[in-house]
Amino acid sequence: MLLPALAGAQTAVDSQLAEIREQSRFVPDKALAQLLKLQGEAQNESAATRAELINQLSLARMRLGQNEAALPLADELIAFGRQQRSDAIIAKGLLAKAYVLFAMTDVKGAHQFAFESDRLAQTTSDLALRVQAALSAGQAYAEQGNFPPALGKMQGAVELARRLDDLVPLAAALNSQARLYTQMKEYEQGFAALDELIAVAGKLQSPGRLAMAKSTEYGLAIESRQTRRALRALQDGLELERRLGAQRMIAVTLVNLSDSYLKEQDYARTLQYANESLQVSRRSNDSATEATALVNIGQAYLGMGRLADGKRSFEAGLAFYERANSQPDLQAVLIEYGMALERAGDLRGAVAAYHRERAISNQLFERQRQQAVLELQEKYETEKKQRQIELLRRENQVKGAELDNRRLQQRVWWLLALVFALAAVIVGLLYRKVRHANAQLEVKNLELKAQSALDPLTSLYNRRHFQDFMRSQHLPAAHQPELRKAHGDDIVGALFLLDVDHFKHVNDTYGHAAGDAVLRMIAEHLRIALRETDMIVRWGGEEFLAFLPAIPRHGIDEVARRILSSISSQAVLYQGRSISVKVSLGFSPFPLVPGEDGAALPWERAVNLVDMALYLAKAHGRNRAYGVRGFHNFAQTSMEAIEQDLERAWRAGFVDLTVVLGASADGAPGEPAAEQPAPADKVSPAGAPAALRSGAG
Known part of the structure; x- marks a missing residue:
């Protein structure tokens, strides 16, 4: 994800950090070496400069798979922000912690810190930080399958990025937006965002940003069934990544190439690229890509009839998703596993895989049902409070009317009978309204009971x-x-x-x-x-x-x-x-x-x-x-x-x-x-x- 621009007057250290920031995304090992050299010089710099150095150190170590060292740096950045009473620094630290937790497969914790960082960042004047936080929150919503708020966050980030002189935040925002449209199967809008992304990457003259655009183009093309364009995008991206020496990006592109050949049932090339990806991802400590490579190797072995090797590799890949507790991803991989075993003739193994997938599906369905019930209860409580407020307002009106009646009794004694009659009419009307409100409350209770017994989609x-x-x-x-x-x-x-x-x-x-x-x-x-x-x-x-x-x-x-x-x-x-x-x-x-x-x-x-x-x-x-x-x-x-x-x-x-x-x-x-x-x-x-x-x- 994009790193925020430095605020305030630029010093020599600030300029160096600005150059290292983009390099860190693609070759974090070289970036880390330069950051360590800057630690001594940064001690006498402003709080914003020191905060940015800590932030980049945390992210560089995270990108190298050194999560145990990256997490304390993120906590140090949060503590430094609180010491300086700077919401911008605190938000930056929360965001760094979200990235590290995601890399450590703590998805729930990562989402929590991403949302908290976004809420705090939007109160600051740092536009680059606000873009970065909004993108991270949008990606968290998308990972939860909640696309409407995800799209809102992405569109807001793009509009904010257009207000900056720096094109890097705009490139990051357009890339995230195109990927979200791919997830939503809105391919035409995704390609429109991609075209603008490629134009911005060209203006930046950044091979790294162009390689990221090619990776996004692959996702769009493969989802919209443009297989030739997808393969060409992967090959172009791999050439750019090897030129940069971006090991993690190379691992991802290689595993995508293996997946492309797997769809064509070219198992030899699938194994070639998957094994290359496996070696690179292990060197760069990229567990997620390693798991995907193992799954592709397993599918290739099963397609070649090597059941034992295929199962062993598949189970090794599944172990990562189980540790990450990423149930939607685990569910999708189990379905692929069952289909591959079924094609290979291992029907018993296929049934076992389908059973495991079905158990996860039932858990997800139960969570959705519980969420629906909670939403209904919350809606009912809100309506109940509104009714209570309305009744209190009417009661206050009655009390006011009674006070007015007393004044009238004191001033105009001969109108006493008429005043009592009017008061009786008002009380009667209020009593009727109370009865009507109680009847509506009973109807709402019956509706809530019926809704709790019915499925909202099918009405079964x-x-x-x-x-x-x-x-x-x-x-x-x-x-x-x-x-x-x-x-x-x-x-x-x-x-x-x-x-x-x-x-x-x-x-x-x-x-x-x-x-x-x-x-x-x-x-x-x-x-x-x-x-x-x-x-x-x-x-x-x-x-x-x-x-x-x-x-x-x-x-x-x-x-x-x-x-x-x-x-x-x-x-x-x-x-x-x-x-x-x-x-x-x-x-x-x-x-x-x-x-x-x-x-x-x-x-x-x-x-x-x-x-x-x-x-x-x-x-x-x-x-x-x-x-x-x-x-x-x-x-x-x-x-x-x-x-x-x-x-x-x-x-x-x-x-x-x-x-x-x-x-x-x-x-x-x-x-x-x-x-x-x-x-x-x-x-x-x-x-x-x-x-x-x-x-x-």
Whole structure:
């Protein structure tokens, strides 16, 4: 990120610091050596000059991976600012600390200090510092996925930078703005910012700034599917970076080159560039780039059929994201891992990766739900306070009216009766308004209760409501035929759990707004496909759950087929493009009775079995449904063994599975096709599909 310009009159030390400042970004080792030489001279300089020296020492050590030395320097700068009672120096120290914490993978702490620095910096007259702080706060918002405030901060920083004579802050602001537009998939605006950035870098005659622009151009081009332009930008940038000797930038460009060749399935070149990046990033202590290189090496090995090497490299890369606690990045890497294992034929490993990704997705969804509830509560409390203020104001009006009445009584005794009548009318009106306010309060309470049970995007029930509902039910035992028979047919409940196939592809290709439109379409067609008495729940992310309280046992497969057909036959029109999706299903009758003692499984374990059936559907081709019909020879096994590996239990004959295929269920492009039984046929181990008989692992 950009470093602030020095304020006040320029001394010889100030001039040297100004020259070193830009050099530090690209070749921090050389910059650090010059900064150490300046320490003696700076002792007699102004507070602003000494503060800038400490700031640059901290950032140079951070860029060299010496975070343990950089952090105390940032704290020293904050303490120096407080001693000098300078908000500008304190803000600069907070910003330096944010950078070091981010490099140490403390993302939450880095964001906290970035926001605090921005609030303080905007109260100062240092325009360069305000640009830098606003950019850092905008990047923090973007890393949280909160794009509206991020864009506001970036646009404000660009406008501030245009007021400076120095073009370096403007180059930094335009670069950050173009990267944000890339994240937001606003490619046209991103290329407009990039064109201005390249023009500014040309005026600066800075190979480093031009190399940064080429890196940003690569991101824009690869996201907008201009692969040739992306590759050319990487090659041009690498040439500039090698000329500068900017080791960290070289490592990033090399790993991006490996990623480009990985997309073309050129695994030899992928390994070449990824291994080069790995060596450079390790020399420069760049853990994030090292992790990305390890992931690319793992994907290349898996593509070449070297499963053991691929898994080992992938897991080494994943360890960095787990340490960094960067859940969105970890989620994306786990999806790539699962897809790579699936293409390599390791279905068991793919399912395990998908399970890990699903757990993270559920955590993120739960956080979003809690945030929505807190926002509703805050809104309710605000409205309640406003109502209380309004009532107090009216009460004051009544008291004022009563005082006026007393004065009138003293002066005009013959108007006493009329005054009492008027007072009665006023009290009656106020009483009516109080009653109306109480009625509105009751309506608001009911609305809040309803909103806490519904998913705000789809208006379906949410997971918490379903859990509360199931805990409140007293479901009948399975062995009560006089209660479970109607007209000679076995009436049961049923659970259906479905997941959207390739939903990440929809978000990556069309944007998250298109993904939301797909989820709303699925919710609407689930309402059409099911009955009003059936409970439909948004289970989490792109997962939906349906609970049917009463259905003939022989009709469960038909409901699964109807759900598959209803969704796959529809398309969402989004920005002039038609988006079609399919889903995978897991289902079972409910309650499930594994043994002969008549004891049914708790609903939580039944949902867990249905989830395992869903992942079998995912692992064996998608666009299909796997159902758990029942159990056999349960005395020879246990529920724990079945839950540990559903497919193995099925092959051993302990579980009775059924398969319902969706329309044209041959697998998505790039997925291995597997021989499947006829739709809705009972599946037994002897008649298993080829992919199931060979095992997932």
